[in-house]
Amino acid sequence: MISQAARQREKRFSRARDAVKPACAGHRSSQSFLLYLIQACRDFHCITGRLEYRLLKILRGITMKNVILIGAQGHMGQAAMTGLKKHNVITASRSGTGCDHTVDITSKASIKALFEKVGPFDAVVNTVGYCEYANFSEMTDEQWDTTIQSKMVGQINLVNVGLNYINDGGSFTLISGILNVKPIPVAIADATTSGAIDTFVQCVAHELPRQVRINVVNPTVLEEAWDVYGEMMPGFQPVPGALVGKAFERSVDGFITGKVIFVDA
Ligand SMILES: NC(=O)c1ccc[n+]([C@@H]2O[C@H](COP(=O)([O-])OP(=O)(O)OC[C@H]3O[C@@H](n4cnc5c(N)ncnc54)[C@H](OP(=O)(O)O)[C@@H]3O)[C@@H](O)[C@H]2O)c1
Structure with a gap:
């Protein structure tokens, strides 16, 4: 026995379904169609x-992405994580401690092995870029090389290799840092490689190709890392990791590309 209320609801639903039908063809993605359907059901x-x-x-479920987060347990990785909560985040770092996978971004073979293991993904968020700190006159060739191989070449290789694996419409988000626009002593290698990555x-x-996007987050020092960097950055105002997380979120979930997303106080 169908109740009067159930019969009326069924009637209203078939009117909503009829209203939705002609719009089906116009909706390119299942997301927009589903949103339209929900709205039509509300209207009726x-x-x-x-x-x-x-x-x-x-x-x-449809909007959830597979995101590879590299350097996840570091200060910047934890900040990025706060902006990726709605996604399936696959974590990696050099030691693999507390992460799903190990990867060394200074090795192309290691990067390739990571992407092979993970399978299809929609975004790579990199928060790794090891830097050596010394005055310019004291920087050794080894210190320059270590910084360049990690913060510059390592990140470029993530994109170079990652392009062979990333889904259509996917995105890369890299890391730089405010010191290329606000220089301080002893940070010449960090500043130079940050500038290179922004460029x-x-x-x-x-x-x-394939509507793949790329952006870089260029933050000032994190509140959570002030005890590490604060002494060498007098006059700088640290920002909370959650604010920097928003920048990563904008990069992964938005449609911008080729942007340097500054987060400064
Ligand atoms: N912290 C800040 O306030 C701040 C502000 C602006 C910009 N940045 C930039 O953000 C980047 C990260 O800084 P952070 O403070 O987050 O450093 P961190 O706390 O020392 O964390 C570094 C992370 O990178 C991983 N890692 C290091 N070398 C790697 C490699 N070759 N391959 C894969 N993973 C590697 C480490 O993994 P393991 O522990 O497993 O080795 C760790 O998870 C740096 O480039 C820094 O200049 C930081």
Whole structure:
């Protein structure tokens, strides 16, 4: 026995379904179609709270991305993590401590092995870039080489190798740092390689295929790392990791490309 209320709801639902049908063809993605369907059901008052919750859950599943976060346990990795909560985050670092995988970004073979192991993914967020600190006159060739191989070449190689594996429409987000625009003593290698990465991102964005995007987050010092860097950065105002996390979120979930996303106080 169908109740009067159930019959009326069914009627309203078939009106909503008819309204939605012609729009199906116009909706390129399942996300936009699902959003349209939810809105139509709301307009025709034929959606229960439970059904809306279920549809929104499906929608969330569709928008969830597989994101590889490199350097996840570091200060910057933890900051990035706060902006990636809605995604399936696959973590990696050199030691692998507390992460799903190990990777050494200074080795192309290691980067390739990581992407092979992970399988299909939509985004790479890199928060690794080891830097040596010394006055210019005291920087050794080895210190320059170590910094360049990690913060510059390592990040470029992540993109170079990653392009063979990343899904269409995917994104890369790299890390630089404010010292290339606000120089301080002893940070010449950090500043120089940060500047190189900012330039790389702005230029290579024009050459990426398959709607793949790339951005770089250029933050000032984190509140959470003030005890490490604070002494060498007098007059700088640290920012909370959660604010820097928003910059990573904008890069991964937005449509911008070729941008240097500054986070400064
Ligand atoms: N912290 C800040 O306030 C701040 C501000 C602006 C910019 N940045 C930039 O952000 C980057 C990260 O800084 P951080 O403070 O987060 O450093 P951190 O706390 O020392 O963390 C470094 C992370 O990188 C990983 N790592 C180091 N070398 C690696 C390699 N060759 N391959 C793969 N993973 C490697 C480490 O993994 P393991 O522990 O497993 O070795 C660790 O997870 C640096 O380039 C820095 O200049 C930092």
